[in-house]
Amino acid sequence: MCKWKIKYKEALWFFALSRLIILLTSAISIFVLPQFIPELRRQIALSAPYSSDIYTLRVFLNSWFRWDVKAYINISFHGYKHTPDTAFFPLWPLIQHFGGLLLGGHFPDSYYIAGLLLANLCFFFALVLLYQLLSEDFDPALARRTLIYLTFAPYAIFFFAGYTESLFVLLCIAFFLFLRRGKPMDWWLAGSLGFLAALTRSLGLLLAVPLFVMYIRHFWIPPQRDKHSLRLKLNALAPILLLPAATLTYMLYLNYTKGDPFLFKTEEEAVWHRHFTLPWDIYSLMMRVFTTLLSSLSLHSLSLTSIEFLGLNILYSFFALLPLGILVLGWKRIPIHYALFSLTYLIFVFSTIADASIPFYSHPRYMIILYPISVIFAVWGKHPRLHRWFVTISLVLFVINTISFTTGLWTS
DSSP states (O other): OOHHHHHHHHHHHHHHHHHHHHHHHHHHHHHTHHHHOHHHHHHHTTSTTTTTOSSSHHHHHTTTOOTHHHHHHHHHHHOSOSGGGGGSOSHHHHHHHHHHHHTTOOTTHHHHHHHHHHHHHHHHHHHHHHHHHHHHHSOHHHHHHHHHHHHTOTTGGGGTSSSSHHHHHHHHHHHHHHHHHOOHHHHHHHHHHHHHHHHHOGGGGGGHHHHHHHHHHHHTSTTGGGTSOHHHHHHHHGGGGHHHHHHHHHHHHHHHHHSOTTHHHHHHHHTSOOEEOOGGGHHHHHHHHHHHHHHHTSTTSOOHHHHHHHHHHHHHHHHHHHHHHHHHHHGGGSOHHHHHHHHHHHHHHHTEEOOTTSTTTTHHHHHTTOHHHHHHHHHHTTSHHHHHHHHHHHHHHHHHHHHHHHTTOOOO
């Protein structure tokens, strides 16, 4: 079978299976579980259109109309009329805007459906490119295992819903694919993809790290140093400027339309309660949070709220810190530019802490972008017993988080 057919076949198999699981799990969450769990029924009915009748096809189709999805739909239709929305970078809502127009331009349905379709389309092609990339860097068996771990990751529901994760991971994988080829035009293609990634999320700026690492490896490590002209070296380095140019472009837009180029940062802190801190301050912050919560769990102040906050902090802290532990243990198993990108990404994410009561409340979702972590799992997963354990645990958590997301319980 041709190589291009193999990568599409492998990607399609896992993509289709994961989407079937999401649809079935969502249907059970809406039509079955609420009939036996009154608290779940009350939770689903908290927001329209669920409040009228949760046992309808329309409610099922709106199962993924949650949280950030609403913000992106508002931006797609209204632009940045609502100032707090400036915390969300513009590329995803812009693409969703044109998708919504093609579907009739009806707010919010056209943009919501466009977001779902585009997110899943992006994720499918991300799987195709990831299989191609890893088949070249490693071997087809490892590429296949990586696709399994990424597709059925505990928080992979965000590759299905209308979030930026699918677009961002597609751009990152395509970026690394061009970096691997290293032809003169490939540097500019990689830089352009980095520009788009940085317009999707601020974390896209960090792709400058693997670009620079690969530049050094291609042009400055003996015996490569004397093989290339200065013109070729400058041609390969110049595209790195495209990445900060993306952030600057958005800042210029905000300055022109809102009069404040740093508004996205201001709103992120004021509305979304995210602020910058030094990575090594995380430990003391988490200790304060856990100490406060454990104190409130004394016999004199036991409360359901305290138990919930403690549980969420344990859960989110575990899944936020797990990739760091995996990287520490397995960084030698992956190419150096994968490892450095992952490390830089983790440092940046850990430097942006949320509300003091649950510092890591969205961090597990941010971590699913790091496909090199899935590659490390795939290296270890060559042992059949470990592979079975990884798949089983991931699949169970994947289903649980899908139920949580579709029923309106905060997932990440």
